[in-house]
Amino acid sequence: MAAGASTGWRVSVEDATRPIHLLLSCPNPIRHSALSLTVMTKLPVTCCDRCLAPLGLRLSVRPRPAPRACGWFGHAAGRGAAGSAIARYRADGDAGMNIVPTMRTRPLILNVDDDAANRSVKSRSLLMGDMEVIEGEDGTSALALIAERQPVLVLLGVNPPDVGGLEVCRRIKAEWPDIVVIQIAATSTSAAEKIVGLESGADCYLTAPVDPLELIAVTRAMLRLRQAEGLAREASERYRMIVESAVDCAIFTCGLDGSVTSWNTGAQAVLGYRAEEIVGEPSARIFMTEDIAADVPDNEMRAAHQGLSVRSERWHRRRDGTRFWSSGRMVALRDRRGTVAGYLKILCDRTVEKDARDALEALKQELEHRVAERTRDLAAANEHLRAEIVEREKAGEQIRQRQKMEALGQLTGGIAHDFNNLLTAILGGLEVTRRRIEDPRGLRLIDSSISAAQRGAKLIAQLLAFARKQNLRVEYLSLNTLVYEMRELIEQSVGAAVRLEYNLAADVWPVLADANQVRTAMLNLVVNARDAMPDGGVLRIATENTCVAVPEADLAAGEYAALSVRDDGIGMPPEVLERLFEPFFTTKDVGKGTGLGLAHVYGFVRQSGGGVRVHSVVGEGTTITILLPRASGTDVETAAPIDNPR
Ligand SMILES: Nc1ncnc2c1ncn2[C@@H]1O[C@H](COP(=O)(O)OP(=O)(O)OP(=O)(O)O)[C@@H](O)[C@H]1O
Ligand SMILES: [Mg+2]
Incomplete structure (x- = not known):
């Protein structure tokens, strides 16, 4: 780096991968009046030209695999033509710089005065003040020199011989507004003349003769002012550019x-x-x-x-x-x-961004809505499926129950039939024997045997009913009439602790059934209801017409007359409900129930083409309804309505 070494400038480069920020560092730049710098590096150099231009520095950069550079280089950070170095860079093997000084660091002053002696005195003072001086003896030569050399300050005698001082000042300010003009007036100048001079654009007005040191001090002060103005203008321009860009x-x-x-x-x-x-x-x-x-x-x-x-x-x-x-x-x-x-x-x-964001949000919500809808659909489908499964299980259970009852019926029917024949024979034999015996003791024995055989026959009759194999004496009936006829018997059966309520539909359809069997069935239901209410309660007997639209397990679709017996007793748990109609199933103590009551009801009703519905809730009560098919075409005498209060 020959140029750098020769002028005392030293350069170093620190970072080979990023733009380099060069900083000027010079102990006393005013001594170097014409430095020209050329910086060569393989890297881009930022901000140098712009920063150095006001100082008269110019940098040119071109890439080259440079010899190793080392030393100092800096840029004035804005304060003074040769400000202090703010940073320093160390050399990297690849990067290097040549510096050609082109910098003028001493301020150039144009001293205009037609009086050679005065002019010389002032020039000496300025040189003493470490300033570079050029001289002009009249207005014309002054303007030419300004155009050529661009001084930073003009020291102007008031009245150059050719063009008036005020006129020169006006022209300078019109064409080069940045140049500082100091006018030096004669001692005799009035305040009004000074005012006119300043109004013409002079930056300062001194009165001759000027003390050399005062001249230096004022000139420096004006230069500082000019520099400050320049920097302020630059800063304001930079700010304006940023804002406007x-x-x-x-x-x-x-x-x-x-x-x-x-x-x-x-x-x-x-x-x-x-x-x-x-x-x-x-x-x-x-x-x-x-x-x-x-x-x-x-x-x-x-x-x-x-x-x-x-x-x-x-x-x-x-x-x-x-x-x-x-x-x-x-x-x-x-x-x-x-x-x-x-x-x-x-x-x-940010409207575009917001619109995009809103559209995205709307899309998200739409998606969420769709997902929620789909989830709802799936949940509904799932629920439907579950219900179907439950329904199927229920149907399956009903089928199993029916098959079980069928099997039980067949078994019971077969046995009951055989036993019935046997009992008929035994009873016949006992009757014949009774007629031939006269011994009273023998007669008592025969009588008790006959009564036991008759009880057996009754049981067998119930079993045959369950197996739907009994002989039915079918006739047209009104359920209301049957209830009416049974009223007293029912009252006696339930006892005083149970209150009876009747709710008989006036137009209940006639049925085709065995009246005795209906009565027995009704009595079975009433007794069961009474037994379910050991502490008393309300027993409701009702008749009504019922249409079955969808076939049920034991019930075909059709029209039925229904008779229901409802209590508010103990109710039945599922395990009892499941076996309710099985012959000999009872929860009652030994000797208190045969477990044949509901078996008979079930068998008789099924044999009559109807069905039985049971609704029971533990602790709340039970309703058992027998449905008999509607008989058509025959008038049946209907009983008078029954008053509820007994
Ligand atoms: N209304 C009811 N409330 C509660 N449980 C009942 C009701 N009806 C019937 N049951 C239950 O059903 C079982 C079977 O009844 P079912 O009428 O067939 O026989 P039982 O009443 O026990 O004996 P039986 O009728 O031969 O005297 C009863 O033991 C009882 O557990
Ligand atoms: Mg019973």
């Missing part, structure tokens, strides 16, 4: 009262207002009516005032009244003392 985002400021104070291009694009239309107007204008009513604009400013960075996601209103979904942020703007001077608001149009 954000074309998708509305960036605007407002004062403490909420009125808009600045409005960027993005704000115009997003909200539709031009700056001149909205600046000075209340910023609340861009809010939706409901948000204004809810005090949202003021609330945001209050929160920002308290130092919060207020984020918002809401609808805003454009100039044309349409709305857009915004994502925004508001912060307070503070002056140097930290006092809130206004607010900065940034709003980005």
Whole structure:
């Protein structure tokens, strides 16, 4: 790095994979009046040109597998032409730089005066102050030199001989507004003349003769001012560029009262207002009516005032009244003392994203709805399936029950028939023998044998009934009439603890059945109901017409006259219900029940073409209903209605 070494600049590069930020570091740049730098690296160099340009530095970068570079290089971070180094980079084997100095670090001053002696005095002072000086003796040569050399400051005698001093000043400021002009007036200059001079654009007005040190000090002060102005302008320009380049985002400021104070291009694009239309107007204008009513604009400013960075996601209103979904942020703007001077608001149009999000949400909800619907359907199907299974199991159970009853019936029927024949023979024999015996003791024996045989015959008759093999004397009957006839017997059978209630349908259909069997069956049901209510209760006897639409286990579809006996007694558990009609099934104590009562009812009703329904709940009571097929075509005498109170 020959150039660097020769000028005392040293360069190093630290990171070979990222853009390099070069920093200028120079002990006293004013001594190096014309440095030209060329930096060669295989890496891109960022920000150098822009940062170094105000200092008169220029960097050119080209990639090359460079010899190893080492040393120092830096860039002034904005303060002073040769600011301190802020960072340093170490050399990487691949990267290298050549530096050609082109920098002018001493400020160039143009000293214009038609008086050669005066001019020379001032030039010496400036050189003493470490400034580079060029001289002009009149207005014309001064303007030419300015055009050619671009000095940073012009020291202007008031009245150059050719063009007047004020005119020169005006022209300089018109063409090169950045150049500082110090006018030096004669001692006799009046205050009014000085004012005119300053009004013409002079930055400073000194009165001759000027003390050399004062001249240096004032010149330096003006240069500092110029540099500060330049930097401020640059910063403001940078800020403006940033704000204006954000074309998708509305960036605007407002004062403490909420009125808009600045409005960027993005704000115009997003909200539709031009700056001149909205600046000075209340910023609340861009809010939706409901948000204004809810005090949202003021609330945001209050929160920002308290130092919060207020984020918002809401609808805003454009100039044309349409709305857009915004994502925004508001912060307070503070002056140097930290006092809130206004607010900065940034709003980005997020309508597209929101629409996409909403569409996604709607889709999600639709999907969830569909899933829920499908789940409901599946649950219903499942429920239906379960019900079907239960129904099938029930049907299967009924079939098994019927088959069991059939088998029992056949077995019982066969045995009962044989026993019936035997008993008939025994009874016949006993009757004949009785007629031939005269001995009283023998007669008593024969009588007790005959009565035992008769009891046996009764049992056999019940078994035959269960097996549906008894001889029935079928006739047209009214169930109401039978109930009416049995009334007294029923009352006697149930006893005083049981209250009887009758509910007989007036138009109950006639049936074709054996009246004696119906009576026996009714009595069996009544006695069972009474036994189920050992502490008394209500026993209800009812008749009604019933239509069976769907065939049941033991019942074909059709029309039936029904007789039901209901109690509010102990009820039956499933294991009793299951065996209810089996012959000899009883839960009663030995000697108290044969277990043939319901077997008889079942057998007789089935033999008559009807069926039996049982409904029982443990602890609540039982209803047993016998249904006999409706007989058609014959009038039957109907009994008078029975009064319930007994
Ligand atoms: N209304 C009812 N309430 C509660 N249980 C009953 C009812 N009717 C019948 N049962 C039960 O059914 C069983 C069988 O009744 P079923 O009439 O066939 O015989 P039983 O009453 O025990 O004897 P039997 O009728 O020969 O005197 C009874 O032992 C009883 O357990
Ligand atoms: Mg019984």
